[in-house]
Structure formats: C-alpha cells, structure tokens
Amino acid sequence: MFDINGKVAVVTGGANGIGLATVKAILAKGGHPIIADYNEEAGKREAEALGIPFYKIDISDEEKVKEMFDDIIAKNEHLDILVNGAGIGGNSRPITAPDSLELAKRSFNVNVHGTLNCCKYAIAQMQKQGGNCAVVNVASILGVVSNPNSIGYSGSKHAVIGITKSLALENAPQNIRVNVLCPGFTDTAMFNKDLYGEQIYNYILGLQPLSKGTGRAANVDEQAHAIIFMIENSYLTGQSIIVDGGYTVQ
Ligand SMILES: NC(=O)c1ccc[n+]([C@@H]2O[C@H](COP(=O)([O-])OP(=O)(O)OC[C@H]3O[C@@H](n4cnc5c(N)ncnc54)[C@H](O)[C@@H]3O)[C@@H](O)[C@H]2O)c1
Secondary structure (H helix, E strand, C coil), X not given: CCCCCCCEEEEECCCCHHHHHHHXXXXXXXXXXXEEECCHHHHHHHHHHHCCCEEECCCCCHHHHHHHHHHHHHHHCCCCEEEECCCCCCCCCCCCCCXXXXXXHHHHHHHHHHHHHHHHHHHHHHHHCCCCEEEEEECCHHHCCCCXXXXXXXXXXXXXXXXXXXXXXXXXXXXXXXXXXXXXXECECCECHHHHCHHHHHHHHHCCHHHHHHCCCECHHHXXXXXXXXXXXXCCCCCEEEECCCHHHC
C-alpha cells in the first residue's frame, strides 16, 4: 500500500467542496496537503484553520502553474501526490447558440488545460525523484455518459478520463499512478438546492438511484474517500471510480 503519512500533496480546488474534504482526509492520514485554488478568501481561511500552505492560482495559466510548482518543490524538496480537484461547471448551450463555443472553451481551459498544466509540472518532479507517486484527476459522471447541450462540461470531463488513461500508461514504468474520480451529484457550491432551486434540485436528485434510499445527494467525504482509496492502492492505475449512487448503471 502507498502510505500517505509524511507525503507532500498538492490539491487543486482544495479551498472548497470535494477538494477541501480531500485535503482534510490527507491531513488526517499524516500527509502534508497544500491548497491550490483561485478562491483566495476560502483558500486562505481553510489553510489557516488547518495550519497548511495556500497558493492562489488559476490552473489554466500555465506560467503561473509552473511558478507554483517550482516554489512548492523548492520549499518541500519533493512532491508525492497531486489531486486535480479544481473544475468548473459549464453553462448548458446547444452547439448553434451564439456563445456555445466561447462557453465550451472556458470549460476546456480549466477542466482540461488546467488539469494538464498541473499534471505536467507535478509529474516532471515525480519522475525526477524516482516515482512511487500518485495523481488523481476529477472528472464527472458526465465524463462517462452525457447530456444534451453539454459540449463544454461533458466534453471536457470525457477528455479528463482519456488524459488519465494515457498518463497512466506513460508513467507506469516509473510507478507513478494516475486515476480519476467521477463524482455524481454531490452537495457543494457546484450543486445545491440554492443554486438550482428546490424543484430542479429534487428532479436531478431523483435521477440518482441511491438518493431515493438515502434522501440526499452524495457528500464530499464520500467522494474524498474514493480519492484516498485511489492514492493508497499501490496497484491501481488508469482507472475511473464512479461515486454516483448508481446513476450511470441505469
Ligand atoms: N458537486 C458535484 O455534483 C460534482 C459532480 C461531478 C463532478 N464534480 C467535479 O468535482 C470537482 C470539484 O467540484 P466541487 O463540487 O467540489 O465544486 P466546488 O465549487 O465546491 O469546488 C471547486 C473548487 O475549484 C476551484 N477552482 C475553479 N476553477 C479554478 C481555477 N481555474 N483555478 C484554480 N481553482 C479553481 C474553486 O475556487 C473551488 O474552490 C470539479 O472538477 C467538478 O467538476 C462535481
């Protein structure tokens, strides 16, 4: 098993939601998580409360991502875990809508290029130090199945799964494992009753079979638990774990 104790872990999107739950889970296992997020207020607040470092970063800016990893590596001398939790939801638009491509590009910039930027500079260091490292990307159920009008979000999340598989094969000889979490509907800033309104929220929730049995969406700890599993299981690579209460098996 891969022991998280003492390991340095960068968690993008670590200021909120699934990323923050992962930061706390890594900390509970004796790891040294670092929050990397563009939400400065939440990032600083959570990092201060947990006594860990915070980097304000827009992961779609490659130059800034490189600077951040250079600084983290200079200060910590190694980097063992990368969790690419940062992501944005996409506005739903048919392809023929005037702003469809612009909105799709925004999703791809963060969800795909941001993930790639972080993988590039983290994996370069992981290779340099001789491997035995873990990367977990975060896609979505919409990386596995799709919806109409979701070229940006669903398209970008499908790409994250493809990227994960390719990076897993490329880095297996160095024992750098790359896996991907595909969350279903999970109560966070990205999916909640206030954002969607009670009626639409309940409708969406009704599509997720376990929501019928539990009366709720997934919670962030259930998602973080799967991320920890993928980090710790030392023979797992290239795999998607879908924590969706049965949504995609229908
Ligand atoms: N919540 C859900 O129902 C759900 C479902 C499927 C997939 N996901 C995926 O899970 C991941 C985490 O989402 P969440 O639900 O915890 O949402 P969240 O909004 O609570 O957290 C996302 C975090 O990412 C950060 N972020 C966004 N863009 C960034 C950028 N360019 N640079 C740096 N940080 C950035 C935000 O500031 C935020 O802290 C995302 O990739 C999301 O697509 C969530």
